[in-house]
Amino acid sequence: xxxxxxxxxxxxxxxxxxxxxxxxxxxxxxxxxxxxxxxxxxxxxxxxxxxxxxxxxxxxxxxxxxxxxxxxxxxxxxxxxxxxxxxxxxxxxxxxxxxxxxxxxxxxxxxxxxxxxxxxxxxxxxxxxxxxxxxxxxxxxxxxxxxxxxxxxxxxxxxxxxxxxxxxxxxxxxxxxxxxxxxxxxxxxxxxxxxxxxxxxxxxxxxxxxxxxxxxxxxxxxxxxxxxxxxxxxxxxxxxxxxxxxxxxxxxxxxxxxxxxxxxxxxxxxxxxxxxxxxxxxxxxxxxxxxxxxxxxxxxxxxxxxxxxxxxxxxxxxxxxxxxxxxxxxxxxxxxxxxxxxxxxxxxxxxxxxxxxxxxxxxxxxxxxxxxxxxxxxxxxxxxxxxxxxxxxxxxxxxxxxxxxxxxxxxxxxxxxxxxxxxxxxxxxxxxxxxxxxxxxxxxxxxxxxxxxxxxxxxxxxxxxxxxxxxxxxxxxxxxxxxxxxxxxxxxxxxxxxxxxxxxxxxxxxxxxxxxxxxxxxxxxxxxxxxxxxxxxxxxxxxxxxxxxxxxxxxxxxxxxxxxxxxxxxxxxxxxxxxxxxxxxxxxxxxxxxxxxxxxxxxxxxxxxxxxxxxxxxxxxxxxxxxxxxxxxxxxxxxxxxxxxxxxxxxxxxxxxxxxxxxxxxxxxxxxxxxxxxxxxxxxxxxxxxxxxxxxxxxxxxxxxxxxxxxxxxxxxxxxxxxxxxxxxxxxxxxxxxxxxxxxxxxxxxxxxxxxxxxxxxxxxxxxxxxxxxxxxxxxxxxxxxxxxxxxxxxxxxxxxxxxxxxxxxxxxxxxxxxxxxxxxxxxxxxxxxxxxxxxxxxxxxxxxxxxxxxxxxxxxxxxxxxxxxxxxxxxxxxxxxxxxxxxxxxxxxxxxxxxxxxxxxxxxxxxxxxxxxxxxxxxxx
Numbered sequence: 001x002x003x004x005x006x007x008x009x010x011x012x013x014x015x016x017x018x019x020x021x022x023x024x025x026x027x028x029x030x031x032x033x034x035x036x037x038x039x040x041x042x043x044x045x046x047x048x049x050x051x052x053x054x055x056x057x058x059x060x061x062x063x064x065x066x067x068x069x070x071x072x073x074x075x076x077x078x079x080x081x082x083x084x085x086x087x088x089x090x091x092x093x094x095x096x097x098x099x100x101x102x103x104x105x106x107x108x109x110x111x112x113x114x115x116x117x118x119x120x121x122x123x124x125x126x127x128x129x130x131x132x133x134x135x136x137x138x139x140x141x142x143x144x145x146x147x148x149x150x151x152x153x154x155x156x157x158x159x160x161x162x163x164x165x166x167x168x169x170x171x172x173x174x175x176x177x178x179x180x181x182x183x184x185x186x187x188x189x190x191x192x193x194x195x196x197x198x199x200x201x202x203x204x205x206x207x208x209x210x211x212x213x214x215x216x217x218x219x220x221x222x223x224x225x226x227x228x229x230x231x232x233x234x235x236x237x238x239x240x241x242x243x244x245x246x247x248x249x250x251x252x253x254x255x256x257x258x259x260x261x262x263x264x265x266x267x268x269x270x271x272x273x274x275x276x277x278x279x280x281x282x283x284x285x286x287x288x289x290x291x292x293x294x295x296x297x298x299x300x301x302x303x304x305x306x307x308x309x310x311x312x313x314x315x316x317x318x319x320x321x322x323x324x325x326x327x328x329x330x331x332x333x334x335x336x337x338x339x340x341x342x343x344x345x346x347x348x349x350x351x352x353x354x355x356x357x358x359x360x361x362x363x364x365x366x367x368x369x370x371x372x373x374x375x376x377x378x379x380x381x382x383x384x385x386x387x388x389x390x391x392x393x394x395x396x397x398x399x400x401x402x403x404x405x406x407x408x409x410x411x412x413x414x415x416x417x418x419x420x421x422x423x424x425x426x427x428x429x430x431x432x433x434x435x436x437x438x439x440x441x442x443x444x445x446x447x448x449x450x451x452x453x454x455x456x457x458x459x460x461x462x463x464x465x466x467x468x469x470x471x472x473x474x475x476x477x478x479x480x481x482x483x484x485x486x487x488x489x490x491x492x493x494x495x496x497x498x499x500x501x502x503x504x505x506x507x508x509x510x511x512x513x514x515x516x517x518x519x520x521x522x523x524x525x526x527x528x529x530x531x532x533x534x535x536x537x538x539x540x541x542x543x544x545x546x547x548x549x550x551x552x553x554x555x556x557x558x559x560x561x562x563x564x565x566x567x568x569x570x571x572x573x574x575x576x577x578x579x580x581x582x583x584x585x586x587x588x589x590x591x592x593x594x595x596x597x598x599x600x601x602x603x604x605x606x607x608x609x610x611x612x613x614x615x616x617x618x619x620x621x622x623x624x625x626x627x628x629x630x631x632x633x634x635x636x637x638x639x640x641x642x643x644x645x646x647x648x649x650x651x652x653x654x655x656x657x658x659x660x661x662x663x664x665x666x667x668x669x670x671x672x673x674x675x676x677x678x679x680x681x682x683x684x685x686x687x688x689x690x691x692x693x694x695x696x697x698x699x700x701x702x703x704x705x706x707x708x709x710x711x712x713x714x715x716x717x718x719x720x721x722x723x724x725x726x727x728x729x730x731x732x733x734x735x736x737x738x739x740x741x742x743x744x745x746x747x748x749x750x751x752x753x754x755x756x757x758x759x760x761x762x763x764x765x766x767x768x769x770x771x772x773x774x775x776x777x778x779x780x781x782x783x784x785x786x787x788x789x790x791x792x793x794x795x796x797x798x799x800x801x802x803x804x805x806x807x808x809x810x811x812x813x814x815x816x817x818x819x820x821x822x823x824x825x826x827x828x829x830x831x832x833x834x835x836x837x838x839x840x841x842x843x844x845x846x847x848x849x850x851x852x853x854x855x856x857x858x859x860x861x862x863x864x865x866x867x868x869x870x871x872x873x874x875x876x877x878x879x880x881x882x883x884x885x886x887x888x889x890x891x892x893x894x895x896x897x898x899x900x901x902x903x904x905x906x907x908x909x910x911x912x913x914x915x916x917x918x919x920x921x922x923x924x925x926x
Contacts, residue, residue: 090118091116091117091118091130091171092116092117092118093108093110093114093115093116093117093128093130094110094114094115095110095111095112095113095114095115095128096111096112096113096114097111097112098110098111098112106131106132106133107129107130107131107132108129108130108132109127109128109129110127110128110129110130111126111127111142112126112127112142112151113126113151114126114127114128114139115128116128116130116137116139118171120157120158121155121156121157121169121171122154122155122156122157123137123139123153123154123155123156123167123169124139124151124153124154125139125140125141125151125152125153125154125167126140126141126142126149126150126151126152126153127139127140127141127142134170135170135171135172136168136169136170136171137168137169137170137171138166138167138168138169139153139155139166139167139169140153140165140166140167141153141165141166149165152164152165153165153166153167155167155169155176155178157209158209159241159242160183160209160241160242161183161184162178162181162182162183162204163181163182163183164178164179164180164181164182164204165179165180166178166179166180167179167181169206174206174208174209175205175206175207175208176204176205176206177203177204177205177206178201178203178204178205178206179202179203179204180200180201180202181199181200181201181204182198182199182200183198183199183241184196184197184198184199185197185198185199185241185242185270196221197219197220197221197268197270197910197912198219198220198221198222198228199214199217199218199219199239199245200217200218200219200220200231201214201215201216201217201218201237202215202216202217203215203216204217204239210240210241210243211238211239211240212238212239212240212241213236213237213238213239214234214236214237214238214239214245214247215235215236216233216234216235217233217234217237217239217247218231218232218233218234219231219232219234219245219247219268220232220886221886221908221909221910221912221913222885222886223885223886224885228886229254229255229884229885229886229887230252230253230254230255230885230886230887230908231252231253232247232250232251232252232253232266232913233250233251233252233253233258234247234248234249234250234266235247235248235249236248240270241270242270243269243270244267244268244269244270245266245267245268245270246265246266246267247265247266247267247268248264248265249262249263249264249265250262250263250265250266252916261916268912268913269912275301276298276299276300276301277298277299278296278297278298278299279295279296279297279298279299279309279311279915280296280915281293281294281295281296281297281311282294282295282296282917282919282921284919284920284921286315286921286922288317288347288348289315289316289317289319289346290315290316290317291315291316292313292314292315292316293312293313293314294313294314294919294921295311295313296311296312297309297310297311297312297323298310302326305328305329305330306326306327306328307326307327307328308324308325308326309324309325309326310322310323310324311323311324313343315346317346317349318344318346319343319344319345319346320343320344321341321342321343321344322340322341322342322343323339323340323341323342324338324339324340325337325338325339325340326338326339332370332372332373333369333370333373334367334368334369334370334373334379335367335368336365336366336367336368336381337364337365337366338364338365339362339363339364339365340361340362340363340364341361341362341386341390341394342359342360342361343359343360343361343390343393343394344357344358344359345357345358345359345360345393358393359387360386360387360389360390360393360394361386361387361390362384362385362386362387362390362391363383363384363385363386364383364384365381365382365383366381366382366383367379367380367381367382368380375417376416376417376418376419377414377415377416377417378414378415379413379414379415380411380412380413381411381412381413382409382410382411382412383410383411383412383432384408384409384410385408385410385432385434386408387492388408388434388435388436388444388445388492389436390436391436392436407433407434407435407436408432408433408434408436409431409432409433409434410430410431410432410433411429411430411431411432412429412430412431413427413428413429413430414427414428414429415427415428421457421465422456422457422459423456423457424454424455424456424457425454425455425457426452426453426454427451427452427453427454428450428451428452428453429448429450429451429453430447430448430449430450430451431447431448431451432445432446432447432448433445433446433447434446444491444492445489445490445491445492445495446487446488446489447487447488447489447490447500448485448486448487448488449486449488450485450486451483451484451485451486452482452483452484452485452508453481453482453483454481454482455479455480455481455482456479456480456481457479458477458478458479459477459478459479460474460475460476460477461476461477461478462474462476463475471518472516472517472518472528473516475516475517475518476514476515476516477514477515477516478512478513478514478515479512479513480510480511480512481510481511482508482509482510482511483508483509483511484507484508484509485505485506485507485508485639486504486505486506487504487505487506487639488500488501488503488504488505489503490503505537505539505637505638505639506537506538506539506639507535507536507537507538507638507639507640508535508536509533509534509535509536509640510533510534510535510536511531511532511533512531512532512533513529513530513531513532514529514530514531514532515527515528515529515530516528516529520572523574523575524572524573524574525572525573525574526570526571526572527570527571527572528569528570529568529569529570530566530567530568530569531566531567531569532564532565532566533564533565533566534562534563534564535562535563535564535565535635535638535640535641535643536560536561536562537560537561537562537635537638537639537640538558538559538560538561539556539557539558539559539561539638540556540557540559540561540634540635540638541554541555541556541557541634541635541636541637541638542554542555542557542634543555543614543632543634543636544614544615544616544617545614545615545616545617545622546616546617547616547617547618548617552614554637557634561634561635563607563610563635563643565604565607565643565644566604566605567602567603567604567648568602568603568604569600569601569602569603570600570601571598571599571600571601572598572599572600573596573597573598573599574596574597575594575595575596576594576595576596576597577592577593577594578592578593578594578595579591579592579593580592580593584664586664587663587664588661588662588663588664589662589663589664589673590661590662591659591660591661591662591678592659592660592661592662593657593658593659594657594658594659594660595655595656595657596655596656596657597653597654597655598653598654598655598656599651599652599653600651600652600654601650601651601652602648602649602650602651602652603648603649604644604647604648604649605644605647606644606645606646606647607643607644607645608631608645610633610634610635610642610643611631611632611633611645612631612632612633612634613629613630613631614629614630614631614632631645633645646691647691648689648691649689649690649691650687650688650689650690650691651687651688651690652685652686652687652688653684653685653686653687653688654683654684654685655683655684655685656681656682656683657679657681657682657683658677658679658680658681658682659677659678659679659682660675660676660677660678660679661675661676661678662674662675662676663675663676677706677707678706679704679705679706680704680705680706680707681703681704681705682702682703682704683701683702683703683704684700684701684702685700685701686698686699686700686701694734695724695732695734697723697724699720699721699722699723699748700720700721700722700723700745701718701719701720701721702718702719702720702721703716703717703718703719704716704717704718705717709756710762712756712757712758712762713754713755713756714754714755714756715752715753715754716752716753716754717750717751717752717753718750718751718752719747719749719750719751719832720747720748720749720750721745721746721747721748722737722745722746722748722835723736723737723738723744723745723746724736724737724746725737725739725740725742725746726746726835726836726837730835730836730837746834747832747834748833748834748835749831749832749833749834749835750831750832751829751830751831751832751843752829752830753827753828753829753830754826754827754828754829755825755826755827755828756824756825756826756827757823757824757825757826758823758824758825759821759822759823759824760819760820760821760822760823761821820852820853820854821852821853822850822851822852822853823850823851824848824849824850825848825849825850826846826847826848827846827847827848827865828845828846828847829843829844829845830843830844831843831844841868841869842869843869844867844868844869845865845866845867845868845869845874846865846866846868847863847864847865847874848863848864848865849861849862849863849864850862850863851879856883857882857883857884858881858882858883859879859880859881859882860878860879860880860881861878861879861881862876862877862878862879863875863876863877863879864876864877873896873897874897875894875897875899876894876895876896876897877892877893877894878892878893878894878895879891879892879893880892883909884906886908886909886910887906887907887908887909888905888906888907888908888909889905889906890903890904890905890906891903891904891905901921901922902921902922903919903920903921903922904918904919904920904921905917905918905919905920906918907919
């Protein structure tokens with residue numbers, strides 16, 4: 001019969017005449033008459049009651065006569081020396097079946113779901129035996145009738161948890177012997193995240209609260225602690241929980257088979273916080289640079305908010321690379337990161353004709369501010385600059401995907417809002433744009449250092465601030481804004497040197513627009529207004545014609561100069577709706593066509609006061625073929641352009657269209673029809689200049705776009721239609737193309753692009769959470785200046801977790817059958833040019849990328865493309881990835897082309913033992 005007994009016991013050990021007298025105080029809940037007040041010392045009788053006492057919940061303690069064998073009244077007060085108790089607290093224990101106290105063995109036995117609590121120590125097991133003479137406890141498993149063991153001991157002291165087969169623990173010394181112990185330690189490697197290490201040992205000796213000695217131990221990060229797929233076998237080791245494991249001879253086993261990976265001694269960090277330490281490198285060889293060591297370095301936590309990682313690459317032919325990365329985060333304030341790469345690249349060997357040496361660098365910085373930290377002031381940065389050919393010549397395999405980027409862009413901005421009326425918004429921005437795939441000599445880097453933009457809110461001087469504005473008079477409004485820049489154009493050689501400031505252009509443009517708006521006949525919206533501009537420049541350019549050189553000579557004139565201009569404009573527009581109803585019983589119930597026509601008129605006078613005659617070196621004015629004197633303006637080449645020389649008196653036409661259908665839903669329970677976009681936009685625009693001598697009508701621009709297949713495919717197109725004909729030299733003439741025997745318009749340029757994205761999730765029904773798994777995923781490629789898709793290959797070759805990465809849930813290993821997850825991305829572009837009757841396709845390419853998960857642990861992917869103009873494939877990459885339990889296996893292969901290479905990797909997934917890997921890479925031969 002199962003009985004529940006809950007007891008409390010306290011020990012006080014006294015020594016007199018070399019004899020041990022143990023006083024046991026049993027404090028049972030609800031039994032106060034026998035023992036008196038809690039905390040009072042009660043002695044046991046000297047006569048022997050029995051060899052053993054079995055205590056159950058029904059034991060009648062009132063029948064037990066207890067006699068005090070020590071007459072304390074006859075003993076002097078100072079004859080008994082006080083001795084400090086060895087136990088500092090009460091021991092609480094319980095058991096499900098019984099608690100047995102044996103005076104003969106001087107032990108207490110607890111059986112079935114036994115528990116002991118003492119201070120911060122917690123012990124649970126199938127059976128627990130307490131020796132109250134030695135103050136020791138033994139805990140072990142219990143065996144059922146079939147011989148199976150159950151109720152494995154659970155030992156917890158503080159935050160340390162050990163799950164052994166059996167344990168022997170001393171309350172006085174806090175030492176313990178543990179057999180077949182298993183414990184899990186949370187550990188982390190800086191900003192790379194945290195993971196858990198499982199520690200197993202046949203025999204463990206607990207020296208104190210912080211030191212354990214292991215014999216025949218195993219270390220693994222495998223989730224299966226009973227039969228791990230790999231482990232590191234250590235003969236002897238010193239284990240400091242949450243800090244480290246220092247081991248002697250260590251040998252790695254995979255599936256219980258020893259491997260050649262062994263060390264005479266080893267050190268395993270177990271710290272949960274960020275700890276500095278060495279980063280183990282990757283070894284290998286490549287054809288053109290010899291043997292290499294990649295990725296070796298040091299990790300250093302700088303503070304609670306920032307860290308630093310420095311690594312290097314070294315090749316036997318003399319090439320080397322230095323890389324540094326820093327991540328900083330302060331919650332509710334800001335977050336960001338800084339990357340710096342420098343490479344010294346040597347090709348071939350000295351003395352050979354193909355020997356070359358070059359250096360390249362790349363700097364990346366991103367910073368974002370929490371909007372709640374300061375609503376009126378924000379600072380942000382997105383920097384990606386460096387050598388133009390850095391990605392093309394990079395030593396790092398992960399830079400392949402970025403070789404197709406045509407530009408590097410950077411922006412650092414600070415904005416401030418002054419909310420008092422009238423509010424003012426001010427921003428200060430430094431920007432950078434750099435071409436990376438150009439072969440044209442000259443400047444390929446444009447920098448604004450900085451750009452100042454300030455604007456004042458719109459003011460209505462003839463209307464109340466909070467009132468309704470009616471009529472043209474009350475709607476008169478104006479605002480003011482200024483744009484000032486220091487623009488620099490330079491090249492790679494002069495970039496980040498003092499020379500790049502030699503040709504800097506500095507200027508400012510002030511705008512003061514004034515306008516009003518009103519309606520005519522309720523449906524026509526009219527806008528009238530004008531703009532005044534004042535342009536400042538700190539340098540202008542004087543021009544003369546050199547007869548000897550037969551060229552114009554420009555002389556820079558330093559100093560402040562300005563010009564002003566103004567224009568007037570008016571526009572009228574409306575919105576026209578047309579609906580075609582087909583009936584509610586039809587699949588397509590209705591089609592609605594929305595047109596937004598607009599006509600605008602603009603007038604700009606001629607500002608010929610800012611123009612001068614062009615003279616040659618002999619002092620004579622230059623004339624054109626018609627005998628007219630050539631004029632120039634000193635503002636030609638300045639930052640904000642030139643004032644208008646000719647008067648503009650033009651009218652512009654535009655027409656915007658949208659086309660959508662109302663379609664009956666396939667779901668019979670859905671009573672509301674579904675709106676489907678047929679054309680999201682279709683726009684036409686042109687202009688007519690009344691004051692032009694010829695070619696008064698501008699070419700018609702056409703653009704449009706739509707999305708089909710449930711918005712999975714987007715289609716965009718644009719083109720230019722020229723109404724005028726051209727002569728035999730390809731020059732436009734003042735003759736309409738129709739009158740010249742041609743069509744109404746000449747298609748001079750056209751372009752179209754389509755993109756399509758599809759995955760197996762699109763065919764899953766009622767998938768309400770579709771796409772949510774990616775909404776919090778950090779885009780490392782975009783953060784590093786790379787592409788946001790994998791059309792040119794995967795740019796992430798890391799094997800470590802980064803900040804924000806979540807632990808993936810364990811997935812059941814099974815065959816997917818006909819539900820194999822997959823995804824596919826397609827991109828198609830085509831461009832047409834025909835301004836001079838060349839009638840040619842100047843760009844035509846198709847790119848694709850896809851991935852297939854054959855099983856939850858097998859994933860294959862590919863990305864490629866074909867250029868129909870150049871008749872060749874773009875970067876082609878094949879990807880294979882396999883999760884091997886605690887390992888990751890990856891193979892990436894670029895089979896042909898300029899960046900032909902492959903990469904093979906196998907290593908432990910856990911960030912703790914990420915340096916246990918084999919990473920083999922190849923590089924293209926010269």
